[in-house]
Amino acid sequence: MxxxxxxxxxxxxxxxxxxxxxxxxxxxxxxxxxxxxxxFPDAKHKFKSYRLRGEYEKPWLGDPALKKTRWNNWIVGVFMLLGLCGAGAIAFWTVWPFRQGEYCLIYEDDFQKLDLDIWSHEVQLDGFGTGSFDWTTVEPENTYVDEQGLHIVPTLTNETTKITTDQMYANYTLDLFKDGSCTSQRNSSCRIRSDPEEGDMIPPVRSARLSTKGKKSIRYGRVEVEAKLPKGDWIWPAIWMMPEDSVYGQWPRSGEIDIMESRGNSRGYDEGGRNHYYGTLHWGPTSATDAYWRTTNAKKVRRGDYSDGFHTFGMQWTENYIYFYIDSRVHQILFIGFKESKPLYDLGEFSKMAENQTLLANPWAQSESTSGNAPFDQNFYLILNVAVGSRNGWFLDNVGGKPWIDDATNAQWSFWNAADDWLPTWGEGDKRGMTVRKVKMWQEGACGAQEL
Incomplete structure (x- = not known):
């Protein structure tokens, strides 16, 4: 060193x-x-400031153009401020009618067991007006609870009853009045005799339909159902609501709220299989004028499908709107706002329609609603079901290899004869059914504020 x-x-x-x-x-x-x-003894260049010091002339301040520029800046700024204030006011008054209010949880079920004090089986043979090919039962093969939740599973009639295939086709009478299981009073819903000439066949599939009718219903509020959908061609799962009292008349006059409807077909099905689900309102003066097409929308999942795992299917409903959502209220799939100035009768343009050369009267003229939302101003109860097939257009004719024609006399036969094609697509065990893990229902308003 x-x-x-x-x-x-x-x-x-x-x-x-x-x-x-x-x-x-x-x-x-x-x-x-x-x-x-x-x-800085080694610096080669010294810094020299060119900043002006002291008083100096500013001739540009007297330029008239500068004064004009100032005024322009003020004008632009004022208009920008007014624009921001206007946009804020518009946003406020647009959102204010749809603001989140108070809700009271009136029912919650995580299906540790099937509570028959709340849930009732609806047993019929005719598909409840849809023409589906299933017979709804109270049998444990079709409805049961385990650690996963509530299962609603379709089964084959000739495998779970003593009725043979030949008897399904001909010469056998199935009468649900005899054992008292039928929940309808109509003969066509509770009794059938297989007859090849008439085209009548014992339903080849059995399934189940559960409802809270007479037990739990809401008039404005929220519903959430956490469920996993079934897989299998021509299977039709649904989570929906119907009015406790059809005060405006037969369907669809008194309305229907479909929180979730889907088809169990594969992703390649042209109408959208189990990778789609729909939220829909049904309403109209007659079945032929049902204006559901104005109030429906589908949600498509990009990867996989709704049978791969659980999702929360939700609906929020007030006097001013109804909207449907998936998993979270921020994931809306359809929003329907009601307007006093344009009630649903006007929205549907029913005054321009006629049946049998008679103009359609307003079925909701006596409603006391002040928001134009009738028939969705009454109490509705919840339904969970899995249907199979239909003759009402849910599965379009000649689409996706559909083996029957809705209007054909032998529609149910054609469906059953094609079992070798559709049965292998059904999932094993409870995968062919809908599994429901949780149900929650809220009534609008603070708890104790009104009679539920």
Whole structure:
């Protein structure tokens, strides 16, 4: 290592002052130093500020164009402020009618067991007006609870009853009045005799339908159902609501709220299989004028389908709107706002329609609603079911290899004869059914504020 005395330090280096003194041939630089020379002795270039100091003329301030520019800036700024205020006001008054209010949880079920004090089986043979090919039962093969939740599973009639395939086709009478299981009073819903000449067949599939009718219903509120959908061609799962009292008349006059409807077909099905689900309102003066197409929308999942796992299917309903959502209220699939100035009768343009050369009267004219939302101003109860097939257009004719024609006399036969094609698509065990893990129902308003 070098001795300390051998190392040149900044203090020992010659300064510009000494350099200029020793080598100076120009007299002007002799003896001149600055603060920069003292702190930065090796600097080659000194900083020189060009900032103006003191008073100086500003001729541009007197330019008339500058005054005009100032006024323009003020005008633009005022208009921008007014625009922001206007946008805020519009947003406020748009959102205010749809603001989140108070809700009271009136029912919650995580299906540790099937609570028959709340849930009732609806047993019929005729598909409840849809023409589906299933016979709904109370049998444990079709409805049961395990650690996963409530299962609603379709089964084959000739595998779960003593009825043979030949008897399903001909000369067998199935009478649900005899054992008292039928929940309808109509003969066509409770009794059938298989007859090949008439095209009558014992339903080849058995399934189940559960409802909270007479037990739990809401007039405005929220419903959430956490469920996993079935897989299998021509299977039709649904989570929906019907009015407790059909005060406006037969369907669809008194309305229907479909929180979730889907088809169990594969992703390749042209109408959308189990990778789609729909939220829909049904309403109209007659079944032929049901205006559901104005109030329906589908949600498609990009990967997989709704049978791969559980999803929460939800609906929120007030006097001013109904909307449907998936998993979270921020994931809306359809929003329907009601307007007093344009009630549903006007929205459907029913006054321009006629049946049998008679104009359609307004079935909701006596409603006391002040938001134009009738028939959705009454109490509705919840339904969970899994149907199979239909003759009402849910599965379109000649689409996706559909083996029957809705209006054909032998529609149910054609469906059953194609079992070798559709049965292998059904999932094993309870996968062919809908599994419901949780149900929640809220009534609008604070708890205890009204009679539920």
């Amino acid at each position: 070098s001795e300390a005395g051998d190392v040149a330090t900044p203090i020992q280096r010659p300064t510009r002052k000494s350099q200029r003194s020793s080598g100076g041939s120009g007299g002007g630089g002799v003896g001149r130093t600055t603060a920069a020379d003292e702190y």
